[in-house]
Amino acid sequence: MHDRSINKISTGWIRKTRKEFRWFLKETRFPNPVRQGERGPEYQYPEWLIMFIAILSVKCKLKSYVAIHRFVRQYWNVIAEGLGLRLISERQLRDRLKKICHFPGRPAAFIFQLFPELEQEQSCQRR
Numbered sequence: 001m002h003d004r005s006i007n008k009i010s011t012g013w014i015r016k017t018r019k020e021f022r023w024f025l026k027e028t029r030f031p032n033p034v035r036q037g038e039r040g041p042e043y044q045y046p047e048w049l050i051m052f053i054a055i056l057s058v059k060c061k062l063k064s065y066v067a068i069h070r071f072v073r074q075y076w077n078v079i080a081e082g083l084g085l086r087l088i089s090e091r092q093l094r095d096r097l098k099k100i101c102h103f104p105g106r107p108a109a110f111i112f113q114l115f116p117e118l119e120q121e122q123s124c125q126r127r
Contacts, residue, residue: 009060011078017059018079021052024114045088045096049080051110053093054102058111058118063104065094 024030025048032047056079057068069090072079076087088096102108111118 009075011075014056014075014078015081017055018052018081021055021114022048045085045092046083047100049083050093050096050100051108053079054097054100054108055111055115055118057097057102057104058107059115065097065104066090068097068104069093 025032030048053068053072056071056075060071062068062071069088072093073087097103100108100110102111107118
């Protein structure tokens with residue numbers, strides 16, 4: 001699935017992984033919620049984008065929300081390519097990651113279901 005010639009944090013790897021992730025979500029008919037709740041405001045940043053950022057944070061072994069946001073800021077033009085969105089704030093990103101149960105050091109379970117090789121990397125890192 002992953003080309004070994006692409007560095008794990010290169011823009012090429014990000015684009016390739018994003019394309020595969022979006023394809024997977026489309027094939028599985030993953031719903032894209034547009035509201036926080038019945039009366040909540042519409043999400044400006046799509047749920048899949050937040051999930052993708054969580055995947056990137058595990059792959060890059062980022063250990064804090066600040067580090068995740070720093071990474072996102074550095075690669076925002078690739079991560080959010082074609083969406084016309086301004087950079088998500090650190091606070092909003094942290095809140096959205098928490099909503100999908102993604103915490104630095106305790107990644108969301110869906111990540112390992114999609115990318116089992118990351119679970120092995122994560123368990124080796126804990127030792």
